[in-house]
Amino acid sequence: MSSQKLILSQKQGLKISPRQIQFLHFLQFNEAELEQEIKKELEENPVLDFEEENDSEIYAFQRKPQNNSSEKPLTFLENNQAIGFDIIAELKEGFRYLHLPEKTCGIADFILDSVDEKGYLNYSLGELEDILSFGMNAFVDKNEIAEVLKKVKHLEPSGVGCRDLQDFLFFQAKKNNKSIVLLEIIGHHFELLSERKFDEICEQLEISSLALKSVLAELTGLKPYPLHGFEHSVIQKNETIIPEYKVDFRDGELIYGTLSKSGKKLVFNENYGKEFKEKSDKKLHKFLMEKRESAAWFMQAVEEREHTMNVCISAVVKLQESYFKSGSISDLKPMVLKDVAMLTGKTISTLSRVTSQKYVQTHFGLVPMKSLFTEAIQKNDGQLISNKEVQEIVSKLVSDENKQKPLTDAEICRKLASDGFSLTRRTITKYRENMNIPSSKLRRAL
Known part of the structure; x- marks a missing residue:
């Protein structure tokens, strides 16, 4: 026969009320x-x-420190650095000052609403043709879209609607009357340029490294993307x-x-x-x-x-x-x-x-x-410092390096070791990536 047993158990639990x-x-x-x-x-x-x-x-x-003074506490007005400006709305309004047909303005509105946070347009003309024709319930030719896109790109800030970095740099170089050689490099040798393969560019264009350096100096002053400086103004980030x-x-x-x-x-x-x-x-x-x-x-x-x-x-x-x-x-x-x-x-x-x-x-x-909350890094002498300070040291080492022979993560690691920091190369790589610093290969310059 089966026997019955009485077992007592004690459990500890925590109940949180809805109001808590x-x-x-x-x-x-x-x-x-x-x-x-x-x-x-x-x-x-x-x-x-x-x-x-x-x-x-x-x-x-x-x-701080508090005192027993009867002086009235200081007061401050609402933060004046809050950002609520919408650059996309400004561009739409600017386009309407061109006094073009309503259909053209509708195409421009769609293009501007479709750009990403940097101002790039990730649709091809063929895709825009299909989407706009369906949305406007009327056929919209891609040649018509191309003409509207051209006008959008010349609004201020200029270049909004470019496909990518290569397209935007080429647009700026052409608009600012940069040299034909620079246009050639951006248009046909951009991959070599992005990979810092300067020797191959010189060989293909049959120019000296000194001449290439002079041409690439023209890139100075060009913006990295159309909405540079307006990062907090696009619709996706229009939050105060x-x-x-x-x-x-x-x-x-x-x-x-x-x-x-x-x-x-x-x-x-x-x-x-x-x-x-x-x-x-x-x-x-x-x-x-x-x-x-x-x-x-x-x-x-x-x-x-x-x-x-x-x-x-x-x-x-x-x-x-x-x-x-x-x-x-x-x-x-x-x-x-x-x-x-x-x-x-x-x-x-x-x-x-x-x-x-x-x-x-x-x-x-x-x-x-x-x-404000950071982990502690202990130096070899026992001193504790913030990991943010270590990142600042890494940033300074990169900014002071020889750009023709940029420091690798292993070399940065060795330099920090000489200053009393025992860090791994992987840690240096993590710090560098957190600060959006490219690898040594991509930092190489002429």
Whole structure:
């Protein structure tokens, strides 16, 4: 007969309430996302309302070190480096100043909407012919498209709609009346040029290396791609970057804190206050009680988010005081989330959320919060420095190298070893690629 046994077991588990999960999302919101969430809550909850705050009081900062002075805290206006300019819309408007038929403008609009973030058009004329004919419900000849594309390329910034780098360089060289030899190199020897095979170019064109060097000097001043300088203006990246933190350095003091864009203080809508005392309509009373509870939690969550962010930036400023004063990478100390957690008492998970996708406005520019967290590299003498500083050293070695004999990753590794760094060649390669530095073969010049 089978026997029955009673087994007792103990398990440890962690249950997270829906509101706790919602608060974790709150922490991760950037300023624009939080503003959207507040707008949504105001629309859905009649008990919640807001009061406009004085604009000059929106951005309050603390001094470091703090003092007992009664001086009013310094304030800052909304970040003036936010980018919201749409270059594609400007090009479309510029094309319409040519006063061409509406069909032609429609073709130009489609071409401009089809370029990538660099301004290159990845469709052939044949593909554009098929797509436009279908979309406009009328046959569009590729010769007509070619004429429109030619006009688009001559708008400012010029070259938008070129196929690739070779096409764009050839367009610029021709527009700027560069030498026939340069046009020949770009048009028929571009692969050799991209691979730095200068000897083969000289041999095929029957010119000296000195003459080739003179011709290639004409490339100086040409843009690398059509929308160079307008990277944040294309539709795909038409998002305003608003910093959540600001750290300034004035009169030998660091001034720091959180930024708030909304200028709204959340409050209870007192027009519904009397409804809580009336019990004639139980359903209404229950509904308003639930909404008031929800509004109270929402306001508390917003305040707790700001408090957590203030605690975080305070600890970061303390750990990176030298860097925020100088702006020099050499003053950036190794710092991980665990270091900030030890100072604040917050969990690493919480700190990760209030630093992810958030920016700090400083006197030397806009800095992603995540870039302040770097791993430590230990030198042979035991000194710890940030891996960002090592990357800066690699960058300087590359910029100072002999371009006719550029340094390989192994050679950079040996140079760093002589300065007390024990790093592998693979690490150097990773640092170089992170900084978008080409390999030694592609850095070779005449």
